[in-house]
Amino acid sequence: MTDHTIIRFEQVTKLYDNDPPVLNDVSFEIERGKFYTLLGPSGCGKTTILRLIAGFIEPSNGKIFINGKIVNDVPANKRQVNTVFQDYALFPHLNVYENVAFGLRIKKLKHNEIDRKVKEALRFVNLEGYEKREIKEMSGGQRQRVAIARAIVNEPEVILLDEPLSALDLKLRTEMQYELRELQRRLGITFIFVTHDQEEALAMSDEIFVLNNGNIEQSGTPTDIYDEPINRFVADFIGESNIVPGVMLKDFSVQFAGKTFECVDGGFDPNEAVEIVIRPEDLEITMPENGKLRVHVDSQLFRGVHYEISCNDQDGNEWLVHSTRKAIVGEEIGLTFDPEAIHVMRHGETEEEFDKRLEAYEEGSYEK
């Protein structure tokens, strides 16, 4: 734990009733002032983590720390944490000002202090002049901002956001992504944001936790996770991927689709069976004789920015290509790629094992 750590989960397990655990021995740290995203499919435990941090539920096992203190028994209203819910949970019978002022009135702050704080919060989310508006007269994006103003007015150290953009249409959603990110930078408060949308997670976050079945599969920056997925689940969930079986012959040399290729990975056992990931945008179309792979074009879709081309190699592996060049369905083409585009994954490796192997390998290659 460092001085920057604001939240820490230590081997936290959560069971509802006596059902199987929805969180399974989960440990992680959250640093102050960063934008975190919990990303994963429906039911993987994202909201459960938020509710544990907020203090709405207690862990079945393990410890939760905020600012270095165990908070397992600390009630929600005593934590420096505020939540922005998916449906915003605004009070429909109160106007914008009163919605934001609500928590401060409960705390019995002085009238002029409430007024100053509410106005400052509304200014922060660009809603000056909307004080007297009814909630029903506000658009989806504006309601979102009221909900955020209501959270920041309490000056929390952490804001939890549970899929706050999911009710918005695509255009507004994109605008709000920029707005939220910018707001987090200006405020300097830790944001923990929940989504099942991988593009949203990649665009907004400093750090992403990829969850599956109550476990954190991988954590890291968007580029770490996109460029070095540690397993098939992460590679598949974060963007489209080509995943094919291969054999790591030795450091920097991997075999797949019946051929041997130079790569940049190492630290595997000789001739270890592995899985290979290559992103569709890292494959380039060439003449068949110039390709590292020769493939047959099965289908093609125009996606606006690029063509999405589906091909097969002689071993029956499917290859998805994103290219600004058009291919012809039924023809043979070549595919080429850089050694850096090949990502090698060890079967069944956990994030901890992955980090250890990389560290050992880097130390070893440094000594050489």
Ligand SMILES: Nc1ncnc2c1ncn2[C@@H]1O[C@H](COP(=O)(O)OP(=O)(O)OP(=O)(O)O)[C@@H](O)[C@H]1O
């Ligand atoms: N109060 C509860 N009682 C019993 N089971 C629950 C309760 N709340 C959640 N669960 C179960 O726990 C699991 C994880 O739920 P959680 O809401 O944390 O998932 P999630 O990743 O946020 O999903 P979504 O994206 O659909 O909101 C699910 O299987 C869910 O059915």
